[in-house]
Amino acid sequence: MKRRTVRREIERKKFVYLFLAPTFVLLLLFEYYPAVSAVYHSFFDWDGFYVNRFIGLANYREILFDDWVLRTSVANMLKLMAFGLGVGLVMPIFVAEVLFSLRSIRWKYIYRVLLVLPALIPGIVGMLLWGYIYEPTYGLANQLLRAVGLGSLAREWLGDPKVALYALMFMGFPWVGGIGVLIYLAGLQNIPQEVLDCCKLDGAHGIIRFFKVDLPLIMGQVKLNVIMGFIGGIQGFGVQLILTKGGPGFATMVPGLVLYDNAFKYGRMGYASAIGVCMFVTIMGLTYANMKYLKSGIEYQAKS
Amino acid sequence: MxxxxxxxxxxxxxxxxxxxxxxxxxxxxxxxxxxxxxxxxxxxxxxxxxxxxxxxxxxxxxxxLKTQSQFELYFWQLVRPFHWENYVFAWARVAPYIANSIIVCAVATTLILVVSSMSAYVFARFAFPLKEVLFYAILGIVMIPGTLTLITRFVLVKRLGLLDTRWVLILPYVAGGQVFSILFLRTFFASIPEELFEAARLDGASEFTSCFRIAIPLSMPILSTVAILNILAQWNDLIWPLVTITSEHLQTIPIGIAYFRTSIWQPETGQVMAAYVLTSLPLVVLFFASMRTFIEGLTSGAIKA
Known part of the structure; x- marks a missing residue:
């Protein structure tokens, strides 16, 4: 009897590892091996194919002290990310609150559907459309300015080093197209009814209720979005790659594009890997800090 | 009041x-x-x-719907005659990109659902040696930025001889996409009452049958949410196809239309816009077909830290 149980247990466990095999084969091949390989090659002068020479920490020294393009790009990235995180939190939460407070169930549903639609249009189409909006002659932005008599403000938005970065920030205005609103709305709808009733009894309305009740209780979603914003913001370079190539000059250069250019334009894959490792370390640090310092809703509940 | x-x-x-x-x-x-x-x-x-x-x-x-001169003269308004032939022009050029995107997304997403369901199933239901370690090995992937592995993964697929094939997109998409999918599905599978599986076992069902005949059918809303989130990510992916696909006939939508405007066909503004509309449509159609489940899945609170 006992023997049979053991055998059955082994049989079942064999099954477990069989089920996990495809996942781990793929992870090892396409995630862990490249990650380890990137860290390893960050200590090399490497073009990916032939040249492969160990140079110790020279790549990292260059990143820290010599690469002024990278330094400019980090400053740009920080500005873009600060702005992106700001509006990326405020706008969707605000809209979610308004939606949550709406009385008509039918309209609530209609707005939800409408607001999720832009997320389904390929991101690239959005980017390219904004590229059209910023066009100097037949761009929507300049046409609008001329139409309201402010033609003197018209300019080549993405070609002017003074405004190009701000033009990129403004893209996607009013910054609610996406699933952010839905996620926050879900968070708000999960707030227990008793809590909301208490607010009503205690007279906690408006801003007070938002900061004391709603916000702490959707902290889980906020935290997740902040982490995703960091991870996306630090590495993202799609917009720059398509619309500005980091220019004019280096006005819109970001670290991701510096990495991409070094790897695929200049064949400096070792150096690019070192930049990647720096991003990795930064992301790890920020994720840890986020977990540690942004309290989640549950912790709030337990404390109060 | x-x-x-x-x-x-x-x-x-x-x-x-x-x-x-x-x-x-x-x-x-x-x-x-x-x-x-x-x-x-x-x-x-x-x-x-x-x-x-x-x-x-x-x-x-x-x-x-405009010709170039209509666009320049009547910038803001919708003017007759409508030039639907812009769509004919655009369709002939972008249809292959759309087909490629659909093929890649369909295969990759199906594989993700199968692979991640299997892993999520065992993580949700069984205790086994190394479970913790293996789970953190999956969770840890979330921290690895895509740009760190971009270069070495490129060198890897080049050595594997996968460059410029559909598999060069599909396999890494499955490898990366399964991570979040496993995390979501695991939580959901864990909430399915154990009695159901017990009953199946008494009736002689194997674990394989239990997974595919009980756990998966019960998880359709969450599965479709996971599917759509994966499709969205793959549909929008720009950098990876840009570096790995060089043949025009294998190219996916994002790169296809990114350079459409400056392509050898020298399209007019209206034709470019028609191409953008056409490439935007497939996901919108898919969404309306699965809207209810998708919104339910998202607003049920499955996505939270």
Whole structure:
């Protein structure tokens, strides 16, 4: 009897590892091996194919002290990310609150559907459309300015080093197209009814209720979005790659594009890997800090 | 108007549960709950946001029906005659990209669902040696930035001889996409009552049968949410196909249309916009086909830290 149980247990466990095999084969091949390989090659002068020479920490020294393009790009990235995180939190939460407070169930549903639609249009189409909006002659932005008599403000938005970065920030205005609103709305709808009733009894309305009740209780979603914003913001370079190539000059250069250019334009894959490792370390640090310092809703509940 | 008079008992019944906490939520924007003027203000605000969000896309559609001179002369308005032939021109060029994107997304997403269901199933239901370690090995992937592995993964697929094939997109998409999918599905599978599996086992079902005949059919809403999130990510991926696909006939939508405007066909603005509209449509159609499950999946609170 006992023997049979053991055998059955082994049989079942064999099954477990069989089920996990495809996942781990793929992870090892396409995630862990490249990650380890990137860290390893960050200590090399490497073009990916032939040249492969160990140079110790020279790549990292260059990143820290010599690469002024990278330094400019980090400053740009920080500005873009600060702005992106700001509006990326405020706008969707605000809209979610308004939606949550709406009385008509039918309209609530209609707005939800409408607001999720832009997320389904390929991101690239959005980017390219904004590229059209910023066009100097037949761009929507300049046409609008001329139409309201402010033609003197018209300019080549993405070609002017003074405004190009701000033009990129403004893209996607009013910054609610996406699933952010839905996620926050879900968070708000999960707030227990008793809590909301208490607010009503205690007279906690408006801003007070938002900061004391709603916000702490959707902290889980906020935290997740902040982490995703960091991870996306630090590495993202799609917009720059398509619309500005980091220019004019280096006005819109970001670290991701510096990495991409070094790897695929200049064949400096070792150096690019070192930049990647720096991003990795930064992301790890920020994720840890986020977990540690942004309290989640549950912790709030337990404390109060 | 006070809160109580704003809601007759008849409406309360008609709207059921949802009505119970909507009015309280109303307190957040205006303290005078039940005030229809406040409600109106909210609608105006929401419509403004909706219109501003949609305007570029509306502009895209209006422009897609114009010739170049119509576009230059009548920039803002929709003018007759409509030039639907822009769509004929655009379709001939972008149809292959759309087909490629659909093939890659369909295969990759199906594989993700199968692979991640299997892993999520065992993580949700069994205790086995190394379980913790293996789970953290999956969780840890979330921290690895895509740009770190971009270069070495490129070198890897080049050595594997996968460059410029469909598999060069599909396999890494499955490898990366399964991570989040496993995390979501595991939570959901864990909530399925153990008795169901017990009953199946008594009836002689293997674990394989239990996974594919019980766990997966019961998880359709969450599976479709996971599927759509994966499709969205793959559909929008720009960098990876850009570096790995060089043949025009294998290219996916993002790169295909990114350089459409400056391509050898020298399309007019209207034709470019028509191409953008066409490439935007497939996911919108898919969404309307699966809207209910998708929104339910998202708003059920499956996505939270």
């Amino acid at each position: 006070t809160f109580k008079s704003g809601l007759s008992s008849a409406r309360r019944v008609r709207f059921g549960w949802a009505c119970e906490y909507v009015p309280v939520g109303g307190a957040i924007v205006g303290a005078k709950v039940g005030n229809s003027r406040v409600e109106l203000a909210k609608h105006v605000l929401l419509w403004t946001i909706v219109v501003l969000t949609f305007y570029p896309f509306i502009f895209m559609f209006i422009t897609s």
